[in-house]
Amino acid sequence: ARRVVDFEILPLSVLGRPRVDVTLRISGFFRDAFPNLINLFDQAVAAVAVLDEPPSLNPLAAQVRQETDFWMKQGLSSQEAQVRSRYRVFGSKPGAYGAGLQGLIESQNWTDDQDLARAYINWSCYAYTSCPSQEGLGELGGISAPEAFEQRLSQMQIVLHNQDNREHDILDSDDYYQFQGGLTAAVRSIQGTNPQTYFGDNSMTAKPRVRTLKEEIARVYRSRVVNPKWIAGVMRHGYKGAFEMAATVDYLFAYDATAKCVEDYMYEGIAQAYLFDPVVSEFIQSRNPYALRDIAERLLEAQKRGLWQDANLQTLENLRNLVHQAEAVIEQKSTYLEK
Incomplete structure (x- = not known):
């Protein structure tokens, strides 16, 4: 069965x-469906x-020893310090799903990396471990451990x-930018630079x-x-x-906001x-003027936040005109419905 x-x-x-010292940020679905794999990892x-191996060849063991000493100096017992230093599986709070970024991105309710990083860390700082300690149960119960999670981020x-x-692809859903983009933003907020970011294509095993x-x-x-x-x-x-x-544009923008991975072109x-x-624009305006407005506003937001840096003034003016045009159509439709 290849299990x-x-x-x-x-x-x-x-x-x-x-x-290689690996930290997993698991989804809520993975947590619920595969507790056996979490336990095995x-x-x-x-x-x-x-x-007992050289630190240069076993960085995990070296890091665990170093952090065990650190946590003992913070007042933890030897067993508690060892358990915390081995946290390598993190996720959202038991019963919760997502990474906390969707609401911020959709509402434009964020200012900089720190806002995105803090939301991600708050949602993702629950350690899943089968090792019992006084901090929580050993049955893979999510243990709130923001300090330990931030230590992992500082080493990533x-x-x-x-x-x-x-x-589907990585611009088909908000999950991709929330998890990978959010983790990237969190690392950047702590280290000051972007980590290397990769996509593993395992569609052909x-x-x-x-x-x-x-x-x-x-x-x-x-x-x-x-693609036409x-x-x-x-x-x-x-x-x-x-x-x-419109959703595709949102996800592209959000990936850029979190992972800095989108080119201006x-x-x-x-x-x-x-x-x-003209054909596509007319289609969007006639079938879903809200989408037309949202796409134009998202592109303007990308320019305003410095993500789209080489936008020319005429393009920006045209986008603003489209927003006003879409708003007029929406208002007209609303007035018609009220009558």
Whole structure:
């Protein structure tokens, strides 16, 4: 059945490289569906952490020893300090889902990285471990551990998101930017620089591929976002099609706000393909004027926040005019409905 039921620690002589200290940020769905895998990963962390190997070849064990001493100096017992230093699986509070960023992005209720990072950390700082301690139960109960989570963020060099199918892409849902983008923003807020960001394409398990996040964003942008065939396809779905176009723009913007991964030409390309193409613009305005307004406003927000840096003045003026135009159509429709 290809189910993972146990693990084996390869000796360094067989592994042929240093071990890697990995932290998981799991989703609420993963937490609920696969507690056995969380437990297995937690056991693997504990086993690797006690190996007597050089720090340069086993950074996990070295970090656990260092942090155990740190937490003991903060007043924790030896057992509590060891447990906390091994936290490597984090997620949202038991019973909660998401990463806390969707509301901020949708309402534009944020100012800078610190706002996004704080929301992400507050939602993601629950450690899931099978090791019992006085801080919480050992049955994978989520233990609030913001200090431990921030320590993990301060050490993080790479943020990787894996996807095992091609049924949808990273601009199809808010989950992608919330989890990968949110983690990237949190690391950046603590370290002052962006970590390296990657996308793991495991849709073909025999030939997995890893791209930088910027490469994956560019691939999705070219193959779907501004692809005339995709645009023509969603136009067959009327109101819902226009909604999907607006949602795609929202997710692209949010990924850029959190992970700094969108190039200026992409904003310009969306403006040209969605709003300045007379056929497409007329379709959106007639079927879903709210989407027309939202797309134009989101592009203007990208420019205002410094994400879209090379927008020319005429383009911005045209976008403002489209917002006013869409508002007029919406008001007209509302007046008609009231009558």
